[in-house]
Amino acid sequence: MQLNSEILSKLENIVGQSFVFTDEETRNHFGQDETEDYVFPPNVVVKPSTAIEISKILKIANQYKIPVVPIGARTGLSGGALSVQGGIGLSMERFNKILNIDEQNLQVITEPGVITQVLREAVAEKGLFYPVDPSSMGSCFIGGNVAENSGGARAVKYGVTKDYVLNLEVVLPTGEIIWTGANTLKNSTGYNLTQLMVGSEGTLGIITKIVLKLIPIQKHNVLMLVPFYKAEEACEAVSAIFRAGIVPSALEFMERDAIDWTLQFVEGLNVQVKSDIQAHLLIEVDGNYPEILMAEAEKIMNVVEQFQIDDILFADTEDEKKALWKMRRSVAEAVKAHSVYKEEDTVVPRYELPKLLNGIKNIGRKYGFQSVCYGHAGDGNLHVNIIKGNLSDENWKMEVPKGIREIFELTVSLNGTLSGEHGIGFVQKDFMDIAFSKPHLELMERLKYVFDPNGILNPGKILP
Amino acid sequence: MQLNSEILSKLENIVGQSFVFTDEETRNHFGQDETEDYVFPPNVVVKPSTAIEISKILKIANQYKIPVVPIGARTGLSGGALSVQGGIGLSMERFNKILNIDEQNLQVITEPGVITQVLREAVAEKGLFYPVDPSSMGSCFIGGNVAENSGGARAVKYGVTKDYVLNLEVVLPTGEIIWTGANTLKNSTGYNLTQLMVGSEGTLGIITKIVLKLIPIQKHNVLMLVPFYKAEEACEAVSAIFRAGIVPSALEFMERDAIDWTLQFVEGLNVQVKSDIQAHLLIEVDGNYPEILMAEAEKIMNVVEQFQIDDILFADTEDEKKALWKMRRSVAEAVKAHSVYKEEDTVVPRYELPKLLNGIKNIGRKYGFQSVCYGHAGDGNLHVNIIKGNLSDENWKMEVPKGIREIFELTVSLNGTLSGEHGIGFVQKDFMDIAFSKPHLELMERLKYVFDPNGILNPGKILP
Incomplete structure (x- = not known):
């Protein structure tokens, strides 16, 4: 994918010259997240600051069939923000304002590029509580949390991101700007596009405003x-x-x-x-x-x-x-520092955890890999870190994926699924056939097409 | 819509002769719910008892382009179960088994035709709590609750139906049977079809099994x-x-x-x-x-x-x-016994309630109608009962709808929406343009088409 100077100059006209980057350093920086050691740089990094700018960018991308990948804080663990087909990397870092902490209605309206911890602290100052606390909350963006339906340690009592998202302003891949729902705690008005957007990993639309429910703080x-x-x-x-x-x-x-x-x-x-x-x-x-x-x-x-x-x-x-x-x-981080590894985000009904853990160890013995397991056991969400250690590159590349497939097969057989909170993104999409039948996957593909007829938005993610 | 004897005999072959009804009494019985005084009988009432039977029925309906309306306990307030275009009325009453109360995982797997109160009591016997309590819980079906995303008095603390649905077995309009998700508390695996199905009022698929989260009971x-x-x-x-x-x-x-x-x-x-x-x-x-x-x-x-x-x-x-x-x-019920009335299910952020209540009274004065308001104020969900009383039929038919439109315009201007828990169904669909822009409504239409290419499933609902 090459972007010619005509397209670049259109992008510059939209966001201003100083927010369009084609240098290798910037492209590489925005070409990686926390997923293993992957690097997929976009051809150009663009930093818009309004929904209208994004709408204009998407219209151009549709015209020229250019992939567009929304990029948050690059803390993801499933490669959701990697520009695997190049194109335009859309950094959301300038959407960094908390717009309104509504103490009367216990809600906050925020832009997606606010760091989750910053948001939590800002509402805590008003005696309010946003409970979702992914381990990366000190650096991740709230928009990325919505895109991946992130969880965290407190999900066991308080739920995950989806349980707090009331309404979203979204730029559709075709350029229209909509609010998905209303700023209400209850809503039975038409199809729930809010919840369809949550966890859709930047493939159905680009989130530009988020309305979150807050609760009274626990002391x-x-x-x-x-x-x-x-x-x-x-x-x-x-x-x-x-x-x-x-x-x-x-x-x-x-x-x-x-x-x-x-x-x-x-x-x-x-x-x-x-x-x-x-x-x-x-x-x-x-x-x-x-x-x-x-x-x-x-x-x-x-x-x-x-x-x-x-x-x-x-x-x-x-x-x-x-x-x-x-x-x-x-x-x-400690596991990452210890060895090259792959992380799987298995989730099962919580009573099945012992079976899952035993099964993982057996599969490891069969394929000769060591695994370290930890996670949100109260939710049945077990992070499985598969350690490269002394395994040969050959083994790592050819044998370990077979073992991972068996782990996911076990997970699904226990009424669980592939990802509890990290998303499917780039690295798990080839396992989707384990969790979903062919008609089901085709249905998801047709859904994607409804939003994104030209397939420009975050291509190569979720669906195999 | 006339169903010829060939089609009727195919339906009889699927579910057995004793579960196909064409007599007027049965058709009228299944042609009404609790929505005002509407009666829209289906041409035939069919009572299947398995997902496979429903799959076969839907395949025939697709072949002959016959409308199919899933019918629960007919307690709905938005006309979701009315056969407004005739066709096959699919009674879900034989799906009346609680399949598994899983005390280890705090989950219940149930068929959709179980009465909500029966389900609540069955899990309470095991010390577990299903908190969602619509006012009709003594007679409504849990499947109808899922279809309408029902709330109730306890939603203010415990959430609505959607917050408890983990996974659904659904027969798609084209006949495929899928599970929408997994039996897990967290799930970031593909598009959230579970939440898209909840509240879709029987227009995207027919729910045949429901996995619900339970919580420890409060004493x-x-x-x-x-x-x-x-x-x-x-x-x-x-x-x-x-x-x-x-x-x-x-x-x-x-x-x-x-x-x-x-x-x-x-x-x-x-x-x-x-x-x-x-x-x-x-x-x-x-x-x-x-x-x-x-x-x-x-x-x-x-x-x-x-x-x-x-x-x-x-x-x-x-x-x-x-x-x-x-x-x-x-x-x-008391309001219903008092006068002919129309009920609107307005919902706003809770601090806006006084503005909503005052506005409704002003609009009533403008159009000359009395209203009685009550509801789940903790959620900002106000049921507005508009009383016919001594109003002329002319006024009731021509003027009152203008007032209702103004009430919904007010609701939306307060960041609220049309329905908190009753759904849009048949009676509110002409107000959808107040809550949603044209591109948004078109997106919903295309979504519907993805699931139901021939538009056979519960036609004439939700979308204007």
Whole structure:
């Protein structure tokens, strides 16, 4: 794909010369996200700042059949923002304003290029709570969260991004600008384009404004780390906690290696792990009444003590809580620093977790790869990091994908699916046939075509 | 539309002779729901019991271009189940089995023809909670709730039907049977067809199995009735309660007339209303700890006492609670018994409620009609009952629709929309242009076409 000077000058006329980039450094910068080691630079990077500019750009792209890839903070793990067919890389970084924190209606209207953590802090200052907290929240954009339907540790109690999106301003691939719904908590008015857009990974439209529901903030929490001698029992405990009537605000699972590598990677985390501990659960409850939280923590202790566990570590101070969360949030980075790896975002009904974990280990033995598993166990969402380690390039390229396919087949056989919160993007699309029948995939293709008749928007994603 | 004997015999071959009905009584029975006084009988009523039977029926319907209307418990308020173009009325009443209450994963798999209240009670017996409680829950089908994305009194804390639907088995209009998603709490795998199907009012596919999320049951609640001297202040209090950090499990608004008519209609409700009270809020908080509920009730009292209110009535016993809820749930029926009426299902961000209520009264004065308003104020969802009373037929037919259009224009101008929980169906589709631009409506039409190329499924609904 080559963009000639005529097209470039049209783009410059729309956004201004200083927001069109064709230099290699910028193109490479916007050609990668956090997905393995892929680099797919766009031919040109354009930085618009209004929906109308995007509309004009899309009209040109349609005229010349040029791929357009919306690019957020490039923290994605499924390659959703990679310009796999070149074309125009549409950086959303200038859409960086929180437009209105509506304290009367408990809503916020924001542009998509706001960092999730910045948004969370801005509403927290008004006593309001946006609960969705992907591990990358310190750097990811809220628009990317909407595009991938991101989750995070608190999803187990509070839900994922889709549960907070009330309405979206979207530029359709053909250039029309619409609001998908209304700024209301309930809506039974026509087809739910809002929820169709959430998680569509930038393939159906470009999000330019987001209306999010907020809730009153919870003032207190209790955090505990429970070491299990058997990883399988840690998984069993997850389901048992819910059956005891508790909905924790976080319920995270970490295999032994995940913690060991993280303790090596992050300095100054004062956590000791005994040699025969296989896994940990990090469990949080939150609320407005400390005495209730203590009662709930006690109930949780009663549940986990039915399994083979070591001493429970309670985080007594804010610093101790921060340290435990830093450990959990650093796992992905620590694994990345340790070895080349592939990450799968499996999700199953939570009681199936032990079967999933055992199955993954068996598949690893069959194909000779090591895996490190951790994730949002309360949601049944297990991140499977497959480690290259000493595997040959040949093996990594030819054998490991067969093992991954078996992992996904197992996941689907357990009533689960391919991705809980990272999306399909570029790297998982060849596994979509495991989760969906041919008529189903064809239906999705026709849906895509309705929005994007020329297939210009983020091509080569989601659908195989 | 006439169905010849060849087609009828094909239908009989599929479901058996005893489940195909062409007599006038059955056709009329299945030709009406709770929407005003409309009757649109199908040409034939068919009662299948499996997805495969429905698939076969739809293939025949496609071959002969016969309309097919899925019909649930006929409790709908927007005419979604009316056979406005005749054809095959597909009664879902034989899909009446709860297939699996999964206590390990907190899920239930059910057929769509199960009565919502039956489902709620069945899971409650296992200590689990399906919170969605439309006023018609004693007679409506869960499948109809999914089709209309029904809400109810508890939606303010627990969300609406869409928030509990994890996965659907759907027969597509072309006859393919698919599962829309997976039985997982999180899912970022392809386009969200589950949420596209929810609220699509039987126009995109026929739901044959439903997987719902359940939550641990809440053991206690506190219920209070607060009489306001000014209706507008009751609306203002709604937003103020949330701003005080409380999320009530119900927050219902009833105008004076709604209560008066209900007290006349339902015998033995021991509620006294002073003559100068304009409106009531029915407020519930729930949870597992009675002492916390009392603290929250006190906070609510502190909020409402800032307005002009009369003595708050606390329901001390289960019987008193039942009576108050019976009063609230009987309002629709009481209005219906009082006069011919039209019901609009307006929804706005909750702080806009006073503006909406005032605007509705002004529009009523302009067009000479009386209205009675009540509904789920915590969600900003106000049911507007427009009373025929002594209006001439001419006025009712020609002038009142202009007033309704103005009400919806007001709703949309307040960032709200046409329907919060009843759906668009047959009766509101001519107002869709108020909420959606032309390109948006065309997009919805093309979406419908992707699923249903021959337009056989529930034609004449949603889209103008």
